[in-house]
Structures are given as structure tokens and as C-alpha cells.
Amino acid sequence: MTWWSLLDGAGAVCLLLGAFLCLAGAVGLVRFPDTLSRLHAATKPQTLGLILILAGLALTLRTWAAVTTLVLLAATQFFTSPVSAHLVGRAAYRNRRVDADTLEVDELSDALQRSRADPPS
């Protein structure tokens, strides 16, 4: 058991966990009833699953060029996936794709009504 085989094993475990998270997110995407809950399921492979896959790849490749590129890719994904998720959720709410009975708290409708009641001068 050398260090290299240990790193290989850790990389294999990370790759397996990342693939499992992708599968779990896909199952949630099929089974969940609502656009917002599907968004919740979709963010699992988008962040943690991808991070695990990229960590496994970095542990397998073990070169600094690969590690920096993969860290850059993970950071990009961390910054971009909340933006697109926010846009999808916003469009779902404005398109009335949201089932109001499933919401525990709906602060956005209160804010919208308030902003309609007293418009800015």
C-alpha cells in the first residue's frame, strides 16, 4: 500500500459518490411534483456531485495543471449555478407555476402586493 494507490482509492471513492449523487438528483428530478422542488433536486448533482467528480479526477490525475483547471471549473460552477437556479425560480413564480399550497412561507407575494399598493414616486 503506497501513497499513490491510496490516492487512487480516494479518487475512486469520490468518483463513485459523485456518480451516485447524479443518479439521486435524476431520481428526484423525475419524482418531485413541482418546478421548485425539482430545482431543489437538480442542485445536488450541480454542486456537490460535480465537486466530488472533479475531486476524484484531481486525485487520479495528480498534476498541478489539472488541479488548478479543476478548481477553476468548480469555482465557476459554484458561481453560475445559483444564478441560473435563481432565474428559473423567478420565472416559475412569475409564470404562476408554483403551487401556493405547498409553500410554508411566501414572502415574495407580500412584497409584490406591497410594492403594488404604494408605487414609488
Add this chain to the structure above:
Amino acid sequence: MTIVLAVALAMLGAAAALVLVRLFAGPSNLDRIVAAEVLLVVVIAGVALESARQRTTTYLPLLMILGLVGFVGGVAVTRFLSRDSDQSDGPASEVPQRAERGNDVPTEGRERP
């Protein structure tokens, strides 16, 4: 390592099939956008698995480009959809109508002189 990669690839294939089901059956286009983004993540994971199998760094720019293209495409289509439905949607239901302020199209100066 080969067995691990085969199992991971099988899980990714099952995930891609399930995402395709949602992409085909999603009631609204927003569900399809979400499914398409997840499908792109699955593709990225598959390319990463192939890169780990060959132990080569050739595919890393491809991963980078896939991530960026997926983000830009998803945001563009979502913006297109939300703008379209803001202006031509039907009567109100329990979720309130869009307020006047904060609109995408700048209306100030036209409605209130």
C-alpha cells in the same frame, strides 16, 4: 479501478435516462431547462470519468467549455421565457400578478412624465 469506473458509468447512464424522461415529459419549459442543466452535468461527469480512465488531461478544456456553455444557454432561455410570459399571460390566480415596478422594460418616463 476498472470496476469502479464501470459502476459509476452505469449510474451516470441511468441518471441520464431519468433526466431524459423529465426532459421529454416536463409539463413546462422551465422543467425542461432544469433537466437540460442536469443532463449537462451528467455529461461533464461522464467526460471526467473517461479522463480518469485514460489518466490524461486532454479533456479538461472540454469540461471547462461545457460548464460555461451550459450556464449561458440556460440563462438565455430562462430570460427569454420569463420576459415572454410577463407580458402575455392570462388572468390572475392565487399567485399575484407581477408588480409594476421592477419591470424589465424601462417604463419610467413613459407612463409618469
